[in-house]
């Protein structure tokens with residue numbers, strides 16, 4: 001095994017791999033959901049040094065089974081209710097495989113026109129499917145792009161906002177003034193990392209209060225902080241409103257936050273990483289209220305809940321120019337007539353890395369396989385299961401549910417009325433760990449107002465009502 005894999009060998013092993021994956025899905029329920037290996041166990045079973053001579057591909061597959069599989073947590077398991085879903089589906093896997101097969105680098109239009117143009121088509125399709133505003137479409141001044149993650153999307157939004165709010169200076173002089181960014185305590189940590197990376201610094205993150213009932217950002221406090229910063233000579237730059245926070249799927253009042261941003265000249269980034277895709281269902285489009293009027297940038301992940309393998313995060317700009325001004329650069333080796341003509345999109349100007357995969361293929365494959373109707377069915381089915389779960393929890397007087405929970409996540413806790421808050425938190429955590437250790441289901445936790453809550457996220461295409469019911473019965477059983 002020292003030469004390249006021939007097309008005939010690839011055909012043979014490729015079939016084995018596809019069979020392996022199909023068998024995996026057919027039997028995924030047999031695995032404990034969360035891996036039970038202790039730290040270092042997998043590494044200790046692997047050779048410390050790379051092979052000098054090539055080996056057969058069969059040996060890779062057999063080590064996958066024997067060595068690696070015990071260390072895999074099964075995100076596609078029907079009893080995976082932890083974090084948020086990370087959907088993987090047949091059409092997405094196959095689209096991704098085709099992308100790998102083509103091995104294209106799509107950094108500029110000229111390096112593979114189809115890679116760019118298909119991406120433009122699918123992000124415009126997605127804008128239409130989600131009911132997003134016309135000005136997000138690429139044929140207007142805005143436009144969409146596929147990023148690797150919502151974290152990268154936030155970084156790009158911060159760069160574009162800095163470019164605009166600094167009067168165009170950051171691409172040349174860097175940051176010369178103080179540029180506060182506005183978040184809430186429930187904003188995703190990627191905003192703090194973006195603040196560090198763009199050089200604003202975490203000290204310039206202003207944490208806006210939230211409404212204690214809805215956990216949504218308080219627009220009056222946002223305005224007060226902006227006014228304070230303006231008076232101190234700072235340049236208020238970007239506010240991040242979240243639609244569906246990671247902790248509890250709380251929804252910031254985007255319209256009111258947007259009105260403040262508009263009045264004060266602050267960029268509004270909307271992070272709808274998990275929840276945004278729910279807008280494929282017209283009855284759930286209320287979550288995006290205010291986005292059309294006020295969002296300068298908007299992000300949602302197809303790679304969480306929309307049946308598309310990681311990585312596939314969608315970012316739209318209301319006006320793409322500040323982003324391009326912040327990131328565009330043209331080294332001699334990338335000069336080409338298409339770029340010079342200004343008639344094409346070069347997506348390297350829309351992201352942090354230069355190189356980019358042909359990610360549009362997997363999303364295109366998903367959109368064509370499911371159609372809009374299939375996507376809506378997936379969202380409705382999983383939201384319905386989560387709502388049914390919440391009803392069961394509410395009906396058991398030993399538990400309390402955190403309201404509201406309009407999407408696929410339900411946060412709840414056992415009451416333990418006889419215990420102090422600290423003791424109840426500890427018991428809740430231990431209850432969760434015992435369930436997770438059982439391998440029969442997997443859920444995670446969060447903390448709101450000092451109380452530990454269990455998070456139950458329904459979103460896998462493998463999950464059926466019977467799984468949710470069995471999980472609930474196990475949770476009840478664990479309480480004794």
Ligand SMILES: *Cc1c(COP(=O)(O)O)cnc(C)c1O
Nearest residue numbers: 149150151188244245246273274
């Ligand atoms: C998951 C999540 C993110 C991060 O998504 P990545 O694509 O993993 O970077 C950001 N914001 C929210 C609200 C999320 O739920």
